[in-house]
Amino acid sequence: MEITSRVIMFLLLPINLAVAQNTSREDAKELHVGVILDLGSIVGKMARTSISLAMEDFYAVHQNYSTKLVLHTRDSMRDDVRAASQVISLLENYNVEAIIGPQRSSQAIFISKLGNKGHVPVISFTATNPALASGSLPYFVRATLSDSAQVNCIASIVKAYGWRKVVTVYEDTDYGRGIIRYLVDVLQEVDARVPYQSMIPLTATNEQITLELYKLMAMQTTVFVVHMSFTLASLVFIKAKEVGMMNKGYAWILTDGVTNLIESLNPSVLESLNGAIGVQVYVPKSKDLDDFTMRWNMRFQIDNPTNIPSKLSIFGLWSYDTIWAVAQAAEKVGLTNATFRKPGVTRNSTSLETLETSSNGPELLQAILQNRFKGLGGNFDLSDRQLQISTFRIINVVGKGWREIGFWTAQNGISQQLNKTTPATTFPGSAWDLHPVIWPGESIEVPRGYEIPVSGKKLRVGVCTSGYPEFMKVGKDHITGATKASGFSVDVFEETVKRLPYALPYEYVIFSTTDDSSSEDYNDFVYQVYLKIFDIVIGDITIRYNRTFYVDFTLPYTETGIAMVVPVRDSINKNTWIFLKPLAPGMWFGSAVFFIYTGVVVLILEFLGNNENIRGTIPRQLGIMIFFSIFEGKELVQRFLSRIVLIVWLVFLMVLTSSYTASLTSMLTVQQLQPTVTDVHELLKSGECVGHHRGSYVKGLLEELGFDRSKIKSYDSPDDFHKALSLGSNNGGIAALVHEVPYIKLFLANHCKGYTMVGPIYEAAGFGYALAKGNPLLGDISKAILNVTGGDTMIQLEKKWIGDQNNCQNAGPLTGSSTLTFANFRGLFILTGVASTSSLLIAFIIHFYKKRHNLTKMPDHKDQPEESGTNDKNSEPQEGSQGGTVEQNEQRAGREENGQLEEQASLELVSDTNSQTSIGMPKQPNNGSIVIFRGERTTGLQVELV
Template sequence: MEVACRIILLLLLTTSFVIAQSASREVVQELHVGVLLDLGSMVGKIARTSISMAMEDFYAVHQNYSTKIVLHIRDSMSDDVQAASEAIDLLEKYNVEAIIGPQKSSQAIFVSKIGNISHVPVISFTATDPSLSSRGLPYFVRATINDSAQVNCIASIVKTYGWREVVPIYEDTDYGRGIIPYLVDVLHEVDAQIPYRSVIPLSATSEEITLELYKLMTMQTTVFVVHMSVTLASLFFIKAKKVGMMNKGHAWIMTDGVTNLKDSLNPSVLGSLNGALGVEFYVPKSRELDDFTTRWNMRFQIENPANPPLKLSIFGLWGYDTIWTVAQAAEKVGQANNTFRKPGAKRNSTSLETLETSSNGPKLLQAILQKKFRGLSGNFDLSNRQLQISTFQIVNVVGNGWREIGLWTAQNGISRQSNKTRLATTHLGSVRDLNPVIWPGESIEVPRGFHIPVSGKKLQVGVCTSGFPEFVKVEKDHITGATKATGLSVDVFEEAVKRLPYAVPYEYVLFSTKDDGSTKDYNDFVYQVYLEIYDIVIGDITIRYNRTFYADFTLPYTESGIAMIVPVRDSRNKNTWIFLKPLAPGMWFGSVVFFIYTGVVVLILEFLGNNENVRGPIPRQLGIMIFFSIFEEKELVQRFLSRIVLIVWLVFLMVLTSSYTASLTSMLTVQQLQPTVTDVHELLKSGEYVGYHRGSYVKGLLEEIGFDRSKIKPYDSPDDFHNALSRGSNNGGIAALVHEVPYIKLFLANHCKGYTMVGPIYKAAGFGYALAKGSPLLGDISKAILNVTGGDTMIQIEKKWIGDQNNCQNLGPVSGSSRLTFANFRGLFILTGVASTSSILIALIIYFYKKKHRSKNITLDILNRPEDTGISDESSEHQEGNQGERVEENAQLAGREEDGLEEKTSELASDKK
């Protein structure tokens, strides 16, 4: 019994020893990690629950890991100094190897500097300030996206809806100010201006926010980008709804700082956001995410029973994935050789100077940067020391919820589907690429982006009297003091305003000039919009390059260009030799040449045909040749080819004769007016005098062309133009007046007879209206001007102020000539030439063929004659017999030829009778 007890005791001791040895081998190493959160904030509460669940989920999956991280959570209380103090405490007490979650960007800067000293990685999944850079903070890792990543998405929205001005509203913190430089740059890329920046202090009261909102209401811009923390944004939007800025016509875009927490907002706050657009990080859907969300909601309610329920946000997912990243890096690096080295003791040293330095920190940092995996938030890659830019989602707050409007990626721009491919361009997109939006005020109409404030002043329209009152004439009512403007330019402006899709109240304001329409005065006139004295200036204002530096111009409402007014004269001199004018010299020469050529061809054809009429002395043949070219006489022309040539020639003569008659009749009866000058360089070469409207920039253009100043004369009115042109350059006047096309049309409408327009000789943009740089009215007024000038309205306005231009035949240069040229009859010349040439070629071929055939027959006759040879009598007799037969055959053939000749002779004799 005693032995059995000893054996049992020995077995128990052995088993306990083995278990102890096994336990000693499976001891888990701990790696301490600090966590800094603002536990009183919405983000802090969400992140705390996510981090706790991440620890449980990770080690439930990786139970065999030998290194386990131990979290030490601290509350920074939304204070930068408190966050830094907690970080130092964690380093001194627990020798933490990493610090997770300095929640604010300002806190992250403090803590990251401490991490640089202690060589401890600092990983934040909420600090989005672009100024946080790994260059100055090598141990800082951003497990979230940079705020500047979303500005391209915002710019794409602005461009898609065609807004020209945007007002950013941001809190006065590092987080709020950090995004502004990037936002300004991308908005400039899409031609959107920032007329004003609204800065809201973090400690702003309700009254201060209300005053700022009233200030925004007095401005024209109605598109706002809000970038602030969720606490301040909630108060701001409640006040914005109260003052009426969440009504129809306004557009609001929220950055991801607010949009990411939209599901956790109070219903009253969410209701005040109705109609706003928001930008947020896009999280792809997955079964794991759905399961985690369900578990997270239950866990949060258990841990926070007294708090209002919050919803899982992207910050919670990033916190979850960050824990998994640090835990895997800790397992890879381990704690085997980790030591903390103390710096040398110094007198009066601070806590920062006495912090220990981790030998494991650099290795842990590299392991964190190398780890890539697909987490709950999507692809989690910190290799660039911050989360890589992915896809943004654009949402529209509707009622107490929201709906997806579209997606944005750097490769595809805006689209409805994430897999939609197109040419790579950041800001590409159109309204068709987005789902319909319910805008503030439950409107489906896209806000214009600006409005004329009800409480503000009317649109100030600058006007001044032109040197040509038909364009602008301004009068002052001495009783009421109101300014009244009339003229073509005024009517076009008023018609354009009527066609705007909204009401624009305006009033005319007089700008005094020298009343000569001088360029200097008009430059000053346009400059008034740059000085913000006028909102727009109208009149006969030429769109010039130097003026575009301080003003924007609408599309032109008149014809463009600079041309000349020159006298006209009858270009025909009706003298004795006018009958030669209908045909050009080339036509006369060609007709004579073909006249002779046709006669020669007919003469040769008849000569080859053995026509007795063409034989004889040369003078007689020349007369017959000319006779052939004019008449078709059967007695003289015997060959069929000759008749073909003469028929074609007769057709040519008929067409030429009728054309000559018509042209000569026109010369004798119709007045042919032509400009005295057709090229400005002719005036320059001949040293003629030219005129211009006094004060116009045309003088400078003439000097650039090369005219001497002494040859350039200024004039003040259309009557002065008429007097100078009528006198001419040699009698103290001018040979031409150089002016802008709209003024020339006005001059010719009143002085139609005797003048015409030549040109344009110089390009110009025409007349337009000038507005301040970046004015939101520019696009709409330009479209309205196109509507006016493209219809019958513009014709009626021009008739009213310029007159019916169709009644003037000289409005525009008379060009061209009624002379008949060789080119006009090229086809007929080719036809008669081909007929004549082909006929003579055919005749020559026939002639040489017959000649060759007759020569062959003669040769055969010679060869067949009897010769004196030593042949036997019998053979001779036989040959003589054959020869006799041939002689008889030749005689018969000759008889037939004689009979035929007699028949032809008798026929010819009868014809002659």
């Protein structure tokens, strides 16, 4: 019952609104507005229904309106000239002050110029060509999105699935061509290339479309971006399904020109789109939108009774909101001063020259641009002369419908949920950020984007003979005439192709050079890929920065870096002063300094502790100091702090001694591993000559390091290197050979005895294969190279072509000598220094503290009575007197100064009050003394006990 009443209400609503309009205010000013639509198209029909509902809804809500829009709808019949003619007619006959439409971008360009001439705003809700945003069309307002708004979303999808090549398919109109420049630029930012652009005319026949699709099938790229009207797209996809391009392995991306109207497509067309993904403008859901959709569906069936029912699209919502924007602007501006001024014309002037200029146009335009409200299609804001919507829905066509797989926003990129708040970069996201996609052929496997056609041409692999035949050597088969290639680089490439997840047919093509060993010729060799003469070039090609400007390199398949080959030292054990070589000069000096410093610290510590063993002449003290630095004499060292210093020092000596012994042993027994030069800067300082392979870029590197050109010598073969190194720099040869590590390993495999490798001294990227920029094979080949280099295959190939490096003890890289430096023992030096210095500071603090404490406790005898110290029974010994009276302390001090006191003893004080005699009793009577004093300062008697 409730549904029936709602239906009756919707049926009666147009009648009520019509009655309301008939009883409208008679004093309302009329604003004439022209509407240019293609009424034969589905978009035109949708817009006509939405516009009529918008007029009814606006004036039903704003019953106290002061202006009234009067619409003059004209059919352009898909013809640009007719559309312009209709606009001129409206301007001349009705003095329209605004034009809504037209639908096509090609129509909008000329009509916008008419709007400029007559100062009449032109508001289009379907013209999406980015070129219409030009500043030369100030009266054109786009109540829709520019096509350029969706290119970042498309690029994010391409990046998420890792596609490196994309073919664009678009219609040959202003609408179709307008997006291509923006799309190509943004795809390049995500490392994707557009090798081909397929342009299809609107008038193309089925045969022409089929022929173009077969051309696309012959290409290796299987990812296509389609930008065209849904009418032409329907024909293209029906034919694409017929020729087999909607099968497994293909990927199709649709722009919003098709997906915004996808629910209005014929079911047979929708079925041919199965597996495609598309970009669609996102419209937030609301109750008002649901109510309007129900009303619109009923009105559309009434307006188009013979048409197949269509569903409301975003274009219908934008046309509805456009009417509200113009009506609100008219209410704000009013028409009290509206006038039209005729230009001064001659008798033979054309109708274009006689167009009147609206005085109300500029103010009406500003009111439209400043009007902001929440419409059915979302926020309606034309302040930038076009809508600004940054949210797109990504859909997947499945069966006879579509499903949502994710969203894209300018802030967060692609995501499964719209409310994702994590900030991201311009093209963030991956395939995991979207729901699973059912691809063409009902496949759930992501298309690779690159396929080798079975009937296509073979991959042209460029090869040339290297200066090192072990890496690559080419020739012709005398019987078949086919190109043959062999060598380490060739075997690695063939093993790599075997590990690709698909078959890759290829053929070798020889590249001839004047000098195969020249790096300049290798630059030309690589450049052939850029010229599309070769699809890929292989060999001992160094990955260099200047070459990356026109080709892409795979991951390196060899070791990286530039190193030196130098002769090894021989008969080092014949050196008389070899015992000094284990420690560097800085190490010897540092050890001596700490040796002296530790002795001085121990001497000071024992001096502050009143150690009698350190007293004497300066030579004796120096001898004791040296003695302390080496040995821990129990009878000499008495203080605890001194023992701590000596323990740390002995640990240092033990480590240093063991290291010295090991280093000296190595020098005496392993002399063949010692290079004559360990640093390239040593060659610079000594002015030695260095060699390199002729034509190699290493020569420029040596000049950059500072070598004089006269000291740089070029050689052609490994035998030349061997002769030059054998002669030495002083005899017309070289002191070191600077070369790339792979070549050095090959040289040492053949000339192992007497040479070794030092370095690398300079970073280099190693050898790789070069492909054209954006070639999708790059990623697959690089992954396969990792598979080869990470297994036993690479070891076997190196043994086959380079030799077994384990048989040569000098083959390993050496970066320095076995001399011990100060830096090797920096930690021990710091530990020793901290221990000695800390102990010394603690001893000084204790010494000065005791000295100050004793001075503050010493009594003043001038102010005391003469017998105050003898008459008091309860008198106690003075502080700092070592347990006796003041007289006893003074007597003991006198004997110490004369060298008579041999042992200090603690005495017990016995006082006799009647005789005023003080007797000092020793704690040990068998080895002590008794000292008797009479009076306060009388001569004492000393009795020694046996």
